[in-house]
Amino acid sequence: MPNSTVLSHLQRWAEQGVLRSLDLGFSQFIAEHSSSPSNDAMLLAAALVSERNGHGHVCLDLAACLANPKSMLGSSGSLIEATAKQELAELLSSYSVASWQQALAEHSAVDAEQRPTGNTPFVLAGCSKQPLFYLRRYWHYEQRIQNAIQQRLANPPMVNKAALSKLLQQLFAQSTQQPDWQKIACFSAAQHRFAIITGGPGTGKTTTVVRLLALLQGLREQERLPPMRIHLAAPTGKAAARLSESISGSIAELSVDNAIKRQLPAEVSTLHRLLGTQPNSRRFRHHKGNPLHTDCVVVDEASMMDVEIMAELVDALPPNARLILLGDKDQLASVEAGSVLGDLCQQAEQGHYTPAYAKRIHALTGETIASEYINERGSALAQAITMLRHSYRFSAHPGIGKLASLANAGTANAADALACIAEHPNTLHALPLANQPPQALQQLAVAGYRGYLQALAKPPQSSTPEALNQWARQVFHKHSEFQILTAVRRGAFGLEATNTLVSTALQRANLLHEPTSNWYHGRPVMVTQNNYSLRLMNGDVGICMAWPDGSLRVAFPEGKENVRWFLPSRLVGVETVFAMTVHKSQGSEFGHTVLVLPEQANPVLTKELLYTAITRSKHEFSLVYSNDAVLTSTLKRKVSRSSGLMAT
Numbered sequence: 001m002p003n004s005t006v007l008s009h010l011q012r013w014a015e016q017g018v019l020r021s022l023d024l025g026f027s028q029f030i031a032e033h034s035s036s037p038s039n040d041a042m043l044l045a046a047a048l049v050s051e052r053n054g055h056g057h058v059c060l061d062l063a064a065c066l067a068n069p070k071s072m073l074g075s076s077g078s079l080i081e082a083t084a085k086q087e088l089a090e091l092l093s094s095y096s097v098a099s100w101q102q103a104l105a106e107h108s109a110v111d112a113e114q115r116p117t118g119n120t121p122f123v124l125a126g127c128s129k130q131p132l133f134y135l136r137r138y139w140h141y142e143q144r145i146q147n148a149i150q151q152r153l154a155n156p157p158m159v160n161k162a163a164l165s166k167l168l169q170q171l172f173a174q175s176t177q178q179p180d181w182q183k184i185a186c187f188s189a190a191q192h193r194f195a196i197i198t199g200g201p202g203t204g205k206t207t208t209v210v211r212l213l214a215l216l217q218g219l220r221e222q223e224r225l226p227p228m229r230i231h232l233a234a235p236t237g238k239a240a241a242r243l244s245e246s247i248s249g250s251i252a253e254l255s256v257d258n259a260i261k262r263q264l265p266a267e268v269s270t271l272h273r274l275l276g277t278q279p280n281s282r283r284f285r286h287h288k289g290n291p292l293h294t295d296c297v298v299v300d301e302a303s304m305m306d307v308e309i310m311a312e313l314v315d316a317l318p319p320n321a322r323l324i325l326l327g328d329k330d331q332l333a334s335v336e337a338g339s340v341l342g343d344l345c346q347q348a349e350q351g352h353y354t355p356a357y358a359k360r361i362h363a364l365t366g367e368t369i370a371s372e373y374i375n376e377r378g379s380a381l382a383q384a385i386t387m388l389r390h391s392y393r394f395s396a397h398p399g400i401g402k403l404a405s406l407a408n409a410g411t412a413n414a415a416d417a418l419a420c421i422a423e424h425p426n427t428l429h430a431l432p433l434a435n436q437p438p439q440a441l442q443q444l445a446v447a448g449y450r451g452y453l454q455a456l457a458k459p460p461q462s463s464t465p466e467a468l469n470q471w472a473r474q475v476f477h478k479h480s481e482f483q484i485l486t487a488v489r490r491g492a493f494g495l496e497a498t499n500t501l502v503s504t505a506l507q508r509a510n511l512l513h514e515p516t517s518n519w520y521h522g523r524p525v526m527v528t529q530n531n532y533s534l535r536l537m538n539g540d541v542g543i544c545m546a547w548p549d550g551s552l553r554v555a556f557p558e559g560k561e562n563v564r565w566f567l568p569s570r571l572v573g574v575e576t577v578f579a580m581t582v583h584k585s586q587g588s589e590f591g592h593t594v595l596v597l598p599e600q601a602n603p604v605l606t607k608e609l610l611y612t613a614i615t616r617s618k619h620e621f622s623l624v625y626s627n628d629a630v631l632t633s634t635l636k637r638k639v640s641r642s643s644g645l646m647a648t
Contacts, residue, residue, distance in 0.1 A: 006040040007031060009087060010047050010070045018073050018084040021621050023050040030109050030121075031341050040108070041103035044091060046122070048072055052642060058142060058307055058338050059125075060133040061642040063097045063106075071603075091477050101131040111136070116143070124645055132644050140339060142645050143310040144365040145340065148314035152193035152323065158398060159190055164215070165364045171211045173255060174628070177390055179367040185386035187365050190383040193322050195301075197346050198329045200404065201615040202393020206243065207325045208265065209298055210250040212324070216296065217263045218256060228295040232268040235304040235334075237527075237537025239587030243300045244268040269310055270537050271299065272530060274315055286316040294321050301587045304329035307338030329387075330408050331610045333639060335583055343645040348387040352378035353530040381646060384409075397619045399424025407610045412635045414628035421623065429622040431582070433493075441484075441498070441624055442505035442598065446480030448592060449502070453511040456545060463548050469563040472515065472555040475543055480590035484579040485613050487605055493598045493626070495579055502578040519568040521546040525554065529573035532565065539584060541577060544568060575592065582613045593618035597634065599626040605634040 010027055013019040027043040049060040051072060065072060069089040074081050083323050103114040104124050111120040123139040126132035134142075150594070164187070172183045181199075185208050188197035199205055199214075202552040213230055220228050230249065247417040248266050257343075272529075276285025286292050297317060299305065306314075317323060325341060329348055333339030351373025353361070358369040375382075391401055403420050406412045421428040455478045460467035484502065487497040506512035512522050524546040527536045541554040553565045582595070595613040597605065612619055627632050 004031065004043060006043045006047075006091065009091065010043070011376065013084050015074065016080050016289045017083065019051060020054060020309050021141050023047045023054070026050045029304050039093070039103055039107070041095065041100055041602045042107045045100070045104055045133050046109075049122070049135055053135060053337050055136065055416040056333065056335070056337050056339070057642040058134070058138050059642050059644060061126075061131060062100050062131045063129065064090055064642065065086055066095060066097060066100070077571045083107060088602060095129065098128070099647065101128070104131075104133060107639070112275060114139075116140075123222060126409060132642065134644075138307065139644075141307040141338075142643070144311040145307065145645060146315055148317070149344075150195050151319070153384060155320070157320075157322075158191055159188075160219060160222060161364060164190060165221055167222075167256075167366055170255060170644055171215060172518060179369065180365075181386060181388045181390065182211070183365050184361055184367050184369075185388065186212045187367075188384060188386050188600045189322075189324055190215055190219070193320065194324075194384055195322070196325045196327075196341070196344060196348075196385040197388065198327055198341070198348055198385065199388030200328055200330065200391055200408075200445075201343075202391040202401075203388035204390075204392060205328075205388060206300070208327055208388065209300075209324065210254065213264050213296075213298070214254050214260055216322075217260050218480050221260065227263040228296065230296045231274060231292065231294045232275045232300070234267050234300045234587065235271055235309070236301070236539035236587055237270055237530075238539040238541065239304070239373075240268040240302040240537070241269050241540075242587055242589075251270050257258040268300075270530075271305070271313060272537075273532070275312055277530070277532060284312055284316065287312070288315045290316075291318045292316050292321070294318065296322040296324065298324045298326065300326045302332040303329065303339075303341045304334050305338075305340050306334035306336035307340060307643075308336065310338070310340045328615070330608065330611055332586060332606075332608050333641060334503060337639045337641075337644075338406055338643065340645065342641075343643050344381065345385060345387075346646070347379075347382055350375070351387070352382035354383065356377045357383045389627075393618070397424075397427045399427040400614060400621055402618050403428060403621065404611055404614045407607050407614055407635060410607045410636060410638050414631040414635070417623075417631060417635060418628075427620050429620075433622045433624060433626050438501050442501060442593060444622060444624070445484060445502040446505050446509045446511065447507060448594070449578070450481075450509075451481055451510060452478035452543075453506065453522055454478075455539075456543075459546070459548050461548070468547065468565070472543075472545065472563045472565075473557070473561075475545065475555070478559050479543060480589075482594075483585065483588075483590040483592075483616070484594045485616065486579050486596045486598060487580045487582060487609055488598050488602060489581065490620070491598050493624075496583055498578050498596055500581040501574070505576075507592075516530045517543055519552055519554075521552065524577050525571070525574040525575055526584060527571075531573065534564075534570065535564075536571075539587065542566075548579050582609050582616075583617050586612060589618050590618060591618050591620070592616040594622040594624060597623070597625040599630065601630050601633040603637070605630065606637045606639045608636055608639045610634050 010024050014024040026046040052060050069092045070085040073084050104110050110120040110122045110124050112124040122137050123134045132148050181205050185197045189212050234243050301403050327341045330343035352375040356373050419429045455475045486495045486498050507514050527540040530538050540556045544554045556564045558564050593616045
């Protein structure tokens with residue numbers, strides 16, 4: 001292997017755990033097999049683009065890397081990591097954006113022409129001011145997404161304007177909002193083959209999409225066409241189950257003919273199940289050569305979609321099928337690489353509707369778009385995005401909504417957040433742990449989890465399926481009233497330590513028996529990997545319960561009424577969730593949510609994480625934190641993922 005200053009650094013960083021072996025491997029492969037002479041600029045870029053992918057970035061932004069090299073190489077905050085970051089900064093100090101870009105463009109492993117059929121491992125894209133360095137497959141994902149969206153926006157469906165206006169008036173006859181953004185969202189989505197409906201918690205995204213689907217089916221009926229084939233999906237099983245419950249309730253409240261109601265789908269699947277996973281393969285059963293049999297796909301919780309699953313989805317859609325994304329653009333992005341919804345909705349707050357489009361909206365809906373949301377140069381994509389701006393959820397608990405808005409702004413500090421919490425003592429609570437270590441958190445956990453554990457302690461006398469299912473549903477209901485969330489997995493206030501802390505506290509309170517094995521009565525568990533044979537998806541939460549005969553079963557809710565029971569021995573890939581990470585809580589709601597922040601600042605702690613945790617709460621939120629400095633840095637740090645998606 002060639003001698004290289006960079007390679008020696010990379011090898012040491014990998015040995016120290018600052019860099020993954022995979023990241024090092026990319027550089028070593030290029031050094032050994034490239035036809036171009038190895039140069040440090042190339043070897044460094046190869047390792048860093050892989051490292052960035054591991055942290056959720058789609059590409060390496062060369063300009064951003066040079067401007068802030070210490071943002072690379074992990075986020076643990078360790079001394080070893082800090083030393084590696086300083087060494088990286090010194091290695092990069094000799095480069096300018098132009099010189100690094102040129103060195104990469106001249107290398108045989110890099111395609112600077114962005115050829116769709118190229119076979120080099122890397123692609124150099126972007127522009128001279130912001131060159132973007134990709135692993136080829138991630139560049140392909142972005143290109144497939146961008147091309148699919150542009151093709152759909154350029155090919156709008158034919159819509160009967162008179163029928164559209166009449167159906168909108170029928171569906172929104174009881175509307176009192178001015179303007180009614182839900183009505184505008186339905187109009188806009190009906191006008192496009194690709195549309196996004198975004199908004200915060202309680203803004204009515206699900207209600208809106210049910211009305212939209214009724215609108216689309218009504219338009220088909222007016223044209224005497226067969227009903228539209230509609231598929232509903234979500235990234236996780238938990239989000240799919242929640243959407244299914246919301247959809248069924250919203251359909252009943254629609255002011256349309258029962259015939260149209262019967263044409264609306266109630267079943268929601270995960271994206272992976274919709275596309276058709278295949279064992280031991282990254283490929284799906286449905287793709288460009290074998291598209292889905294659908295006219296419209298609606299994806300809820302789209303903020304959780306990464307670039308790979310989005311690319312696979314758009315490939316699997318028939319050319320004329322509609323794609324509608326629902327989600328909160330301000331929530332945490334996917335765990336995997338990319339932040340598709342956030343990238344597409346960068347300008348959603350400002351609207352950017354063209355004057356001509358605003359005029360069409362007014363003519364057919366009666367709704368007036370304020371001048372602040374109008375832009376003569378608004379893009380085609382902007383016309384297909386609607387942001388719902390009125391929240392109904394927090395009207396009874398305004399403190400939660402106010403704290404969520406404060407966190408989302410990205411400009412507040414700890415004093416601002418604590419003042420907001422103090423203004424709403426019935427719904428918001430702050431527990432500083434500096435002077436009262438874990439006992440405060442343990443007391444909170446005992447009070448919060450007492451309800452479901454007491455319900456567990458009252459098993460039915462009968463062992464009939466009906467009696468057992470009713471008991472389980474009561475336990476699930478009580479369990480949903482309280483949940484502890486953590487920001488990180490490890491450390492004194494991470495997931496692992498908090499789960500142990502809570503379990504110990506519940507045993508001391510005689511609410512939980514000391515476990516004699518891994519499985520015990522009362523253990524809440526989360527599935528951590530998809531199990532298609534059992535129809536259990538990553539993120540599904542169940543509870544281990546002792547039947548009247550003493551045998552253990554794990555119950556998982558299925559919709560509002562059904563319960564599925566499994567022997568513990570059949571479950572693999574599960575973990576205890578007295579506490580769960582904020583990432584895993586997405587798609588869920590809890591009566592009272594508790595967020596535990598770690599003792600030290602960490603790049604994982606962002607305003608998006610705090611906002612997501614707060615908005616899991618229906619009527620109460622508690623913040624457990626160690627010091628004001630950590631809280632302030634969390635409020636001011638924003639998730640920023642490098643991407644070229646819709647950059648123009």
